[in-house]
Amino acid sequence: MKLSYYPGCSLTGTAAEYDHSIREAARLLNIELVELEDWSCCGASSGHMTNVNLGIELAARNLELAQGLGLDLLTPCSACFQRLRAADVALRANSQEEEHEPYRPDFSVVHMSRFLSQPEMLKSIEDLVLRPLRGLEIACYYGCLSVRPPAVTGAPDYEDPQGLDSIVRALGATNVRWSHKTECCSGSLSMTRPDIARALVGNIIEAARRGGAGAVVTDCPMCQANLDSRQIDENESGRPRLPVFFVTELMTLALSTKERPRRWKAHLVDPGPLLRELDLQASPSE
Amino acid sequence: MSEQVFKPSRADSDLRKKLAKAGLDVQACYQCGRCSAGCPVTPFFDLLPMEVVRLGSYGIEDELLSSRTIWLCASCETCTTRCPNEIDIAHLMDVLRQRALEQGIKPAEPRIAAFHRSFLRSVRRWGRTYEVGMLAAYKARSRDFFGDLLLGWKMFRRGKLRLLPRKIRGRRQVKALFTRVEKGKRK
Numbered sequence A: 001m002k003l004s005y006y007p008g009c010s011l012t013g014t015a016a017e018y019d020h021s022i023r024e025a026a027r028l029l030n031i032e033l034v035e036l037e038d039w040s041c042c043g044a045s046s047g048h049m050t051n052v053n054l055g056i057e058l059a060a061r062n063l064e065l066a067q068g069l070g071l072d073l074l075t076p077c078s079a080c081f082q083r084l085r086a087a088d089v090a091l092r093a094n095s096q097e098e099e100h101e102p103y104r105p106d107f108s109v110v111h112m113s114r115f116l117s118q119p120e121m122l123k124s125i126e127d128l129v130l131r132p133l134r135g136l137e138i139a140c141y142y143g144c145l146s147v148r149p150p151a152v153t154g155a156p157d158y159e160d161p162q163g164l165d166s167i168v169r170a171l172g173a174t175n176v177r178w179s180h181k182t183e184c185c186s187g188s189l190s191m192t193r194p195d196i197a198r199a200l201v202g203n204i205i206e207a208a209r210r211g212g213a214g215a216v217v218t219d220c221p222m223c224q225a226n227l228d229s230r231q232i233d234e235n236e237s238g239r240p241r242l243p244v245f246f247v248t249e250l251m252t253l254a255l256s257t258k259e260r261p262r263r264w265k266a267h268l269v270d271p272g273p274l275l276r277e278l279d280l281q282a283s284p285s286e
Numbered sequence B: 001m002s003e004q005v006f007k008p009s010r011a012d013s014d015l016r017k018k019l020a021k022a023g024l025d026v027q028a029c030y031q032c033g034r035c036s037a038g039c040p041v042t043p044f045f046d047l048l049p050m051e052v053v054r055l056g057s058y059g060i061e062d063e064l065l066s067s068r069t070i071w072l073c074a075s076c077e078t079c080t081t082r083c084p085n086e087i088d089i090a091h092l093m094d095v096l097r098q099r100a101l102e103q104g105i106k107p108a109e110p111r112i113a114a115f116h117r118s119f120l121r122s123v124r125r126w127g128r129t130y131e132v133g134m135l136a137a138y139k140a141r142s143r144d145f146f147g148d149l150l151l152g153w154k155m156f157r158r159g160k161l162r163l164l165p166r167k168i169r170g171r172r173q174v175k176a177l178f179t180r181v182e183k184g185k186r187k
Helices: A016-028 A044-050 A052-066 A078-095 A112-116 A119-128 A163-170 A194-210 A221-234 A247-255 A272-277 B013-021 B034-038 B049-058 B061-065 B078-082 B089-102 B110-126 B131-142 B149-157 B171-182
Strands: A002-005 A032-035 A137-141 A215-218 A244-246
Touching: A016 A032, A016 A244, A016 A247, A044 A052, A044 A078, A044 B089, A044 B110, A052 A078, A052 B089, A052 B171, A078 A221, A112 A119, A112 A163, A112 A247, A119 A163, A119 A247, A137 A163, A137 A194, A163 A215, A163 A247, A194 A215, A194 A221, A215 A221, A215 A247, A221 A244, A221 B149, A244 A247, B013 B049, B013 B061, B013 B089, B034 B049, B034 B078, B049 B061, B049 B089, B061 B089, B078 B089, B110 B131, B110 B171
Parallel strands: A002 A032, A137 A215, A215 A244
Antiparallel strands: none
16 A cells, blocks of 8 residues: 655654654555655644635645645644645635636545554554553543544544544553543643643543543644643642553554664653553563 | 623624625524533633624624634634534634734734744745744744743753754745735735
């Protein structure tokens, strides 16, 4: 299988470990990823939040690059995914009017967990598991932009999505039932209003604990960064912090038995102790 | 949330025309409150989402454009998703924010406006976000020099911050795109 790949800015910087684990997971699943040539920023929140047309045009430049390749465009960042899809919707609508260029894309923009949770993908994941993640009780956190608004994202189950849950089960872990799957973590305000981010992240982590989770998994780089970093200062109660994984990090852990001592170096909440307790990772001295 | 009484008689029909042009039928709102019940940021807002919609339908612009709400909205799209009358409330926030910027109204949350400006400057220059350059520009614009210093250091130690920008070859094209959009031209 072959897909084109739009990493987006976060995956070249603060979420580099998401990018690495995606490429590794794709290799294990025998999927070829072709990075979109000379891709540019999708505009993210700041684009559409300050100028509606800027938001559409910045994203549309990348849709133009994907034209003619005939490959679905894998977009792992939820914000990039939603911006590219929004531009796609806008271009299709414009295309109906005469003064605009025709737009007939030969591809669709796909998001990570929705792509990986297709029945045939789940089957290949299950078949490839070498280290089942037994005992790992995990809260699947989807956040906002991969599911909302459904008219743009095409998500069928936007109030109670199941993609990450089915992947986590395929890896042998347990997906807990909990209340905050799609509650916003305010990632776009994390830097400017850390007080709001701390409050919202605190609620989400507390809900995950209430659901019985020992860790959180997501497929959004802003959610991961916000949940990982804002837990550090939220945690006044002294309760153990919850590690926050990217879904592809769990996949590479389960699909390969290779021990990599620096695997979690990018994480602020170190998953090492939890994984060693569950015998899913060798202790550093071994 | 505010105690002030707003009267439709103060209506400014220009705003209503603008909203209608953006596909926003604010008159369809019957104040059910679903948007405001689901919004995660309401505790920090000065106007509830349902109040924003109502002021929009009254055409009362000043209170809207000078509100904190239009800047604090995180664009999580919960309101848009749940509105029974299909009012795209997150888009309404975008349209109002853009109008506030165009009219040079002082943002009620200057740090958030400074962040957007720094982010987009970086994209305009390099074609992609250059996090370290953007952070420096944001710190200078917002005068928020000491926030998150420790977090920044931790992230740097973990290799999360690149010291050099990743520039793209199509930088000129991206710059031209910005100029075209600012002049109000559609491609």
